[in-house]
Amino acid sequence: MQLELLNEQGQAASKVDAPDTVFGRDYNEALVHQVVVAYQANARQGTRAQKDRATVKHSTKKPWRQKGTGRARAGMTSSPLWRGGGRIFPNSPDENFSHKVNKKMYRAGMAAIFSQLAREGRLAVIDSIKVDSPKTKQLAAKLKAMNLDHVLVIADQVDENLFLASRNLANVLVVEPRYADPLSLVFYKKVLVTKAAIEQLKEMLA
Numbered sequence: 001m002q003l004e005l006l007n008e009q010g011q012a013a014s015k016v017d018a019p020d021t022v023f024g025r026d027y028n029e030a031l032v033h034q035v036v037v038a039y040q041a042n043a044r045q046g047t048r049a050q051k052d053r054a055t056v057k058h059s060t061k062k063p064w065r066q067k068g069t070g071r072a073r074a075g076m077t078s079s080p081l082w083r084g085g086g087r088i089f090p091n092s093p094d095e096n097f098s099h100k101v102n103k104k105m106y107r108a109g110m111a112a113i114f115s116q117l118a119r120e121g122r123l124a125v126i127d128s129i130k131v132d133s134p135k136t137k138q139l140a141a142k143l144k145a146m147n148l149d150h151v152l153v154i155a156d157q158v159d160e161n162l163f164l165a166s167r168n169l170a171n172v173l174v175v176e177p178r179y180a181d182p183l184s185l186v187f188y189k190k191v192l193v194t195k196a197a198i199e200q201l202k203e204m205l206a
Contacts, residue, residue, distance in 0.1 A: 003118060003125045005195075010146030016125050018118075018198055021206040025115040028108070032116075035109030036182045038099035046095040053078040053086030107205045113185045114201070123191045125198065129155055129174075134164035143172065152188035154180050156196035177201050 001024040002015040018024075058078035066073060080088045101109075117123040131138045139162070143151065150171040155162065158176050166174040173184060177200040185191060193201070 001118065003123060003193075005125045005127070006146060006192075008142070008145060010148065012124075016195060016198075018125075019202045019206055022111045022198075022201055023114050023118045023123075025108070025111045027116045027119075028112050031105060031109045032112050032182070032186075034099075035101060035106055036186060038101045039182050041097045041099045044097040046097055047093055048091050048095070049093040050087045050090035052088075052090045053080060056084070056086040058085070110180075110182060110185070111205045113182055114191075114205075117185065117191055122189065123193065125193050125195055128194050128196070129153060129162070129192070130159075131161050131165045134161045136165050136168050139165040139172075140169060143169075148190055148192065150189040152180075152184050152191045154191065154193045154197045154201075156194050156200060177204060 001018045001020045003018045003023065004012040005014045005016045007013040056078050058076060060076050063074045063077060064071065074082075077085065079085045114123065129142070131142070143149065151173075153166070153172070153174040154177055155174060156177070158174055162174055166172055171188075173188070175184075177197050180201075
């Protein structure tokens, strides 16, 4: 598999070889969907909580007598049928939303995403990306020169200057290969990978 190698002006200078095990796989839509949904589900904290009829604030006094009023029977105001009453099946604060995905499935799903990005022309390679100082202006100028405004950059090494320069840019995310996630790969319009990061991705996903 060969990918486009971009220069600093965003033009395709040449081609670079990439492993077929990561960038040449068939697209498995069901697997990719499962991996993305699992990633989002595992990010949920489950800290929400609701009250049932035992914990809601209420009076235990019977609202009206059992018979003779013409109204439905009522025992107390905490009934789930009443406004302000407790929930029948409340959400608990320790609710678990996690999905289990095997390592082999996760690697195959990530490789399928990378392969599809390469086929669609949304993935490109650069030699390296660095900034001399932690200035957002410098990195923004580099990306603008390459005609990139909504991009995920996967660099082999993210130093402090690059991290600080990128964190205030909207629609730009710079990460190392180990922190690349399926949701970001699907979300960003363009994915930029350094040559050294390709080898790291090969070790991780092949």
